[in-house]
Amino acid sequence: MAGAQCCENPPVLSSVFGEGSVVESLGGLKAYTVGSPSSNAAVVLVSDIFGYEAPNLRKLADKVAAAGFLVVVPDFFYGDPYVPNPEKPLMTWLEDHGTDKGFEDAKSVIEYLKSKGITLIGAAGFCWGGKVVTELAKTDYVNAVVMLHPSLVKLDDINEIKRPTSILAAENDSITPLEIVKQFEEILCTRTEVDSFVKVFPGVAHGWTVRYGTDDEAAVEKAEEAHKDLLDWFEKYLK
Template structure:
C-alpha cells in the first residue's frame, strides 16, 4: 500500500525550524508551541519524514497561533525515512509500524491532558493518518483529520467514534478518490458521528506538508487544506 508517492518531494529536515521548542512529552521528544494556558490541544502525527520537517512545524505554529496548544511528537524515534540511503520504504516501515506509534501516542495524550487540556484533536499525514484514525476514539481525542492517508482502510473508518474529516488528493495512488468515496459512504452512514471528505483537485499525495514553498499554486492548495483542518478543530475541539 505504500509506494513512490509516499516518498515524493522529501523535505530538508531542520531541527531549528519553527518558533516553538522541543521537550519530552510522554517519553518522546516533541515539538510544542502554543499557550500553556490553553485548554485545547492539537496533536500532529507526521509522515515518514518525521517531526523536523519544516512545513509541518510551520503548520504547527499556524495552529498554535489560532489558540491551540500543539504537540508534534517524534514517533519515529530519531529515525525518519531517508530516500536512497540503502533502506527501502518497505524495510523502514517494518521498523516503524503504526501500531507502535499508536501505543506511543497514549502516554503523550496523557501528558497533554495533565497540563489541564480538556479537549484534543489529532491530525495525521500519510503514514501518520493511520495513527490518527486509531486514535479517533472518545477516550483519546475529540476530533480527527486524516490528510492523504496511506494505510487507512474502510474498516478503520467504520471504527471512528469522533468527528472525522478526510482530506485527499485527486492524484493519489495510495488513497485514490474511489477509496475516499467509500470512506465518505461509511461516515455518512454513521449518523452518530460527523464526517467530512474532501478531494482536492489537481494535487498529489502529500501536498499538505511536502509542497514547494516557491510554488504559489502549491502553497495555496496546501493552505486551503490547512484552513479546512483548522475549521474542523475549531468546530469540534472545544
C-alpha cells in the same frame, strides 16, 4: 503505502525551524511544541514518514498555535525518520516504524497532556500519521481528528470510528486512491452518529499539504486551503 508517492519530495529537515521549542520528553517522546501552555485545548500533529523536523509541518504547527491551541508534534520515529535509500527501502523502514507503535505512543502523549489540565484534544495525521489518528478516532482519547492524504487506512477502520472525523484527500493519490476515499465517504454518510467531512482536492497529489515547494504559488495555495479546513474542524470541536 509502498507506492513511490510516499517517497516523493522529501523535505530538508531542520531541527531548529519554527517559532516553538523542542522538549526532550513529552509523554516519553521528544516533541516540537508551540502555543500557550495555559490553553485547555491541544492539537497533536502526527507526521508523515519524514518526521517531526519537516519545516512545512512545523510551519503548520505554528499556524495552528496562533489560533489559540497548544500544538505538539512528537518524534514518533525516535530520531530515525525515513531517508530515501536504495539499500533500505521504505517497506524495510516500516517494519521498524509501525503505526501500531505510533498509536501507543500517541496515547502516551495525550495522557501526559491531560495530566497537565488539557481537556480538549484534537489529532491530525499526514500519510503514515493518518493511520495513527484513525486508530485514535476509535477511542475516547481525542475529541476530533483530521486525516490528510492518509495511508494504510482500511474500510473496516472507518466503520469503527467514533469521534468526529475530517478526511482531506488528494485527487491523484496512488496510496489511497479516489475510489477508496469515496467508499470512506459512503460509510461515514451512513454513520449519522459520527460527524464527518470528506473533501477531495483536485489537481494535487499525495503529500501536498506538507511537501510543497514554498516558491510554488499554486501549491502553497492548495496546501493553505487544506490547512484552513483543518483549523475549521478543530475550531468546531475544540472550542
